[in-house]
Amino acid sequence: MSKRCIYFDCAATVPPCQEALSTFEKISLSSFANSSSNHGLGFESSKMLEKARAQIGKYLHVLPEEVLFTSGASEGNNLAIQGVARHNASWGKRIITTKGEHPSVLEVFKHLEKEGFDVVYLDYDKDGNLDLQQLSSALNEHVSLVSIMAVNNEVGYLFPLEKIYSLVKEKSRALLHVDATQAIGKENLSSSVYDLMTFSGHKITALKGSGVLVKKKRVELDPLIYGGSQENGLRAGTSALPLDCALASALRVTLASQNERREQAKKVKQYLSEELSKMDEVVITSPVNSTPFILSFALKEHKGSVIAQALSNEGIYISTKSACSSREEGYSYVLKSAGYDEILSSNGIRLSFYGYETLEQAKEFMDVFSSLLKDIKVR
Numbered sequence: 488m489s490k491r492c493i494y495f496d497c498a499a500t501v502p503p504c505q506e507a508l509s510t511f512e513k514i515s516l517s518s519f520a521n522s523s524s525n526h527g528l529g530f531e532s533s534k535m536l537e538k539a540r541a542q543i544g545k546y547l548h549v550l551p552e553e554v555l556f557t558s559g560a561s562e563g564n565n566l567a568i569q570g571v572a573r574h575n576a577s578w579g580k581r582i583i584t585t586k587g588e589h590p591s592v593l594e595v596f597k598h599l600e601k602e603g604f605d606v607v608y609l610d611y612d613k614d615g616n617l618d619l620q621q622l623s624s625a626l627n628e629h630v631s632l633v634s635i636m637a638v639n640n641e642v643g644y645l646f647p648l649e650k651i652y653s654l655v656k657e658k659s660r661a662l663l664h665v666d667a668t669q670a671i672g673k674e675n676l677s678s679s680v681y682d683l684m685t686f687s688g689h690k691i692t693a694l695k696g697s698g699v700l701v702k703k704k705r706v707e708l709d710p711l712i713y714g715g716s717q718e719n720g721l722r723a724g725t726s727a728l729p730l731d732c733a734l735a736s737a738l739r740v741t742l743a744s745q746n747e748r749r750e751q752a753k754k755v756k757q758y759l760s761e762e763l764s765k766m767d768e769v770v771i772t773s774p775v776n777s778t779p780f781i782l783s784f785a786l787k788e789h790k791g792s793v794i795a796q797a798l799s800n801e802g803i804y805i806s807t808k809s810a811c812s813s814r815e816e817g818y819s820y821v822l823k824s825a826g827y828d829e830i831l832s833s834n835g836i837r838l839s840f841y842g843y844e845t846l847e848q849a850k851e852f853m854d855v856f857s858s859l860l861k862d863i864k865v866r
């Protein structure tokens with residue numbers, strides 16, 4: 488195993504920050520009581536939980552009661568989509584999403600489609616332009632939900648949420664859900680462009696198993712988990728207080744460093760894009776207008792998974808598709824839907840950053856990557 492460790496897989500996860508870890512440890516020991524318990528220690532825990540909720544509300548510019556704690560974005564996406572679709576099923580037969588969503592959105596839509604919902608999957612092109620004409624035509628009084636990600640996790644597309652929100656409100660009574668898992672702490676996201684919004688703690692240096700669903704006050708939905716009255720009856724189960732407080736700490740730290748990290752990620756991405764563009768073997772698949780935190784490219788002749796394995800042996804960690812589906816064989820549906828052929832769609836590589844990466848690491852990546860390609864050619 489190589490001693491080198493260059494981690495360019497921050498869209499998959501990042502290590503927790505010291506503040507999140509300290510909060511987790513402190514709260515685990517000092518506020519161990521069940522926050523629903525009807526005694527002094529329980530009230531103390533409940534107070535801490537509401538404090539974390541209020542802090543998160545403040546950082547995201549929403550009301551404290553609009554913050555629901557979850558186990559992560561997969562749960563948040565499921566709760567938002569299934570919850571809204573089922574709650575409005577009597578009149579809302581149509582639901583809309585894009586072809587480039589994360590599986591925790593796309594698979595829910597496919598499931599609901601099998602149950603009888605009329606699902607519209609929106610197209611986008613290689614430049615990441617979502618077909619807003621298609622959205623406009625699909626909207627009518629029978630649409631209950633539109634779910635569109637803020638930042639695509641494989642390629643880094645930035646979908647125009649402001650325009651989408653206006654269109655949705657103008658042409659329907661649907662709610663707009665935004666999967667902001669790759670946006671929080673990276674892109675500015677106004678709370679005025681969504682009705683529901685999800686993200687995961689572990690992508691923003693909090694701990695794995697934590698997450699948030701923001702649900703605006705006026706939004707009604709059915710729960711997925713029935714039981715106790717935690718989270719306003721929308722998510723039964725004993726609150727994970729230390730995780731929730733750690734998420735509040737991580738969100739504060741991550742938002743405070745956002746601008747600086749963005750600048751650094753831009754520099755690293757620009758350098759790598761320029762160098763990779765010089766190689767005949769490479770097709771850059773992240774459009775110019777994409778997040779600075781993700782750089783995706785495809786190889787014309789080599790399998791992405793083979794290169795990823797070879798890089799890993801050299802201590803460089805990257806993804807082929809998204810981490811969630813990168814162990815599955817086959818092409819990336821995100822690239823295929825954008826219009827790339829099956830070969831390029833099967834040979835995608837994703838580099839993703841948090842803004843702490845250096846140009847030296849980027850240069851080292853290029854050295855190792857170029858020599859790997861040469862080696863493979865010679866063999």
Ligand code: PMP
Binds near residue numbers: 562589636687811
């Ligand atoms: N949505 C997006 C855009 C993601 O990138 C991810 C994580 N890859 C998820 C949802 C799911 O997050 P989690 O695995 O933490 O539930």
